Amino acid sequence: MTSVDAALDDPWAAVVGQPTAVAALAAAAAAPMHAYLLVGPRGAGKRAAAAAFAGELLVTADGRPDRAGRHRRLAHREEHPDVFVLSPAGNSLRIAEEVAQLIVEASRTPVEGSRKVLVVDRFHTATPAAAAALLKPVEEPAEPIVWVLLAEQVLPEHVTIASRCTRVDFGPVAADEIAAALLSEGLVDADRAVLAAEAAAGNLHRARVLATDERVAARREAWWSVPDRLDGTGAAVAQLTAELRAMIDDAAGALTDRHRAEAAALEQREEQFGVRGSGRAAIEAQHKREHRQFRTDEIRFGLATLGARYRDQIASSPDDDPAAARQAAAAGRAIDRLRATAESLIRSPNESLALQALLLDLPRPAQRPSE
Numbered sequence: 001m002t003s004v005d006a007a008l009d010d011p012w013a014a015v016v017g018q019p020t021a022v023a024a025l026a027a028a029a030a031a032p033m034h035a036y037l038l039v040g041p042r043g044a045g046k047r048a049a050a051a052a053f054a055g056e057l058l059v060t061a062d063g064r065p066d067r068a069g070r071h072r073r074l075a076h077r078e079e080h081p082d083v084f085v086l087s088p089a090g091n092s093l094r095i096a097e098e099v100a101q102l103i104v105e106a107s108r109t110p111v112e113g114s115r116k117v118l119v120v121d122r123f124h125t126a127t128p129a130a131a132a133a134l135l136k137p138v139e140e141p142a143e144p145i146v147w148v149l150l151a152e153q154v155l156p157e158h159v160t161i162a163s164r165c166t167r168v169d170f171g172p173v174a175a176d177e178i179a180a181a182l183l184s185e186g187l188v189d190a191d192r193a194v195l196a197a198e199a200a201a202g203n204l205h206r207a208r209v210l211a212t213d214e215r216v217a218a219r220r221e222a223w224w225s226v227p228d229r230l231d232g233t234g235a236a237v238a239q240l241t242a243e244l245r246a247m248i249d250d251a252a253g254a255l256t257d258r259h260r261a262e263a264a265a266l267e268q269r270e271e272q273f274g275v276r277g278s279g280r281a282a283i284e285a286q287h288k289r290e291h292r293q294f295r296t297d298e299i300r301f302g303l304a305t306l307g308a309r310y311r312d313q314i315a316s317s318p319d320d321d322p323a324a325a326r327q328a329a330a331a332g333r334a335i336d337r338l339r340a341t342a343e344s345l346i347r348s349p350n351e352s353l354a355l356q357a358l359l360l361d362l363p364r365p366a367q368r369p370s371e
Contacts, residue, residue: 011055011072014048016204017177024168025049029056033166035138035147037123039154040170042297043203046150047121049170051076054083054117057146061115081111085119089285091292093126099133106137110144117146124151124158131158139164153343172202187211201304206297213254219247223302224309230364237359241352248298255294259287296345299355303338306362310334313365330363337361 012022021038028036036053038046055075059068074080084105088098102118110116126134138147138161147165154162178197181204182188188196188211199216200207210216222244229240266283310331317324317331341358 011052011076012049014076015045015052016181017173018045018049018170021045021049021168021170022052025053026056028166029053029060032057032146034141034145035149035165037149037151037154037162037165037167038170039151039167041152041172041202042293043200043205043207044170044173045204046170047119049168050085050119050121050148050150051078051083053148054080054119057115057117058082058113062113075117082113082116083119084116085121087121088125089282089289091125093120093123093130095127095130095133099126099130102134103137106141106145106147109142114144115146116144117148119148119150121150122152123149124153124155126158128157131161135161135164173204174202175200178202178204178207182207182211199301199305201301203297206301213251215251219251219298219301220305222247223305226302226306226359227309227362227365230359230362232364234360237356240359241355244302244355245352248295251298252291252294255290259290262287295351299345299351300342303342307335307338309365310338327363327365331365334362 012026015022021040025036038049040046052072052075055072058071058075058080062068062071071080075083078085084102086098086102088094093099102120105116105118108116120134138149141147149161149165151158175194175197178200179190179193182193182196183190185208187193187208192211195217196207196210196213199210199220226240226244230236262283266280270280313331314328317328319325337358341354344354
């Protein structure tokens with residue numbers, strides 16, 4: 001069964017491991033509010049849920065069962081004329097072009113029916129000016145408009161606009177749910193499905209990438225061994241940072257190859273049909289965004305691996321040993337530091353400096369716990 005067929009049989013089939021969020025959105029489709037904010041980590045299924053929700057909003061507004069399949073199918077593909085999906089082209093959602101485009105779309109009437117859905121992906125990247133510019137359109141939309149904002153977290157500068165939305169939370173997808181999805185999609189065998197699911201840290205999209213990555217186990221081992229190589233010196237931190245970044249560069253090879261193939265195909269089209277309308281700028285921006293996101297995902301994978309390492313240390317510490325208690329407390333602080341670094345990646349800090357600052361703060365375990 002294709003994903004489109006699944007969308008017709010069960011419009012929520014593409015949303016894995018989020019029963020509470022799905023139930024909330026399914027119930028809301030019958031009598032929707034003007035704006036929704038879907039909040040959760042990358043790969044939790046927010047965009048798939050937004051597409052399914054948009055389809056259901058159009059189905060209920062239309063009220064014609066014979067047209068329900070078409071609404072759901074086109075919404076699932078993000079091709080429905082009354083569903084507008086915007087993904088920021090760069091690091092941030094900016095006011096100059098993207099917010100202006102959203103405001104124009106919000107002023108237009110639906111093409112086919114009586115309702116229009118505007119989906120804004122990666123809303124957490126909105127600049128303060130962009131969020132301010134969207135406040136009134138989201139708070140007081142025209143009657144046919146339903147806004148659906150997708151965000152990894154609600155930052156302080158987005159609290160006001162978030163307060164105007166109905167919030168639906170998405171958690172990381174459970175590893176067993178991810179493994180089951182990989183198996184059902186026929187991507188890998190059971191052993192690799194479990195490895196990819198555990199390494200993906202709740203991100204189904206990343207799990208699909210890792211499922212066919214033969215080197216994921218080696219990269220996990222490299223991150224796991226980082227605390228053993230810390231000796232309190234800047235030299236060790238600099239060496240580790242260089243090695244980890246080189247490992248990420250190597251892992252990105254397949255993505256780089258795909259981008260080169262797409263660029264070559266674009267050049268061929270330009271030679272045939274001319275440059276006008278070729279979309280080169282959009283494709284180049286997409287490639288940069290995908291590379292940046294890949295690197296962020298790799299670092300988060302490493303941070304999650306380190307977090308597991310320190311949690312193992314806490315779990316294995318005897319309760320009656322003062323030295324072990326101090327080491328467990330240090331491991332707890334390390335986990336907090338890892339979490340803060342993961343959250344800071346949303347702001348796209350200098351990768352090398354972020355890693356070096358983190359590694360300088362991490363404690364070296366007294367001994368390596370068994371895996």
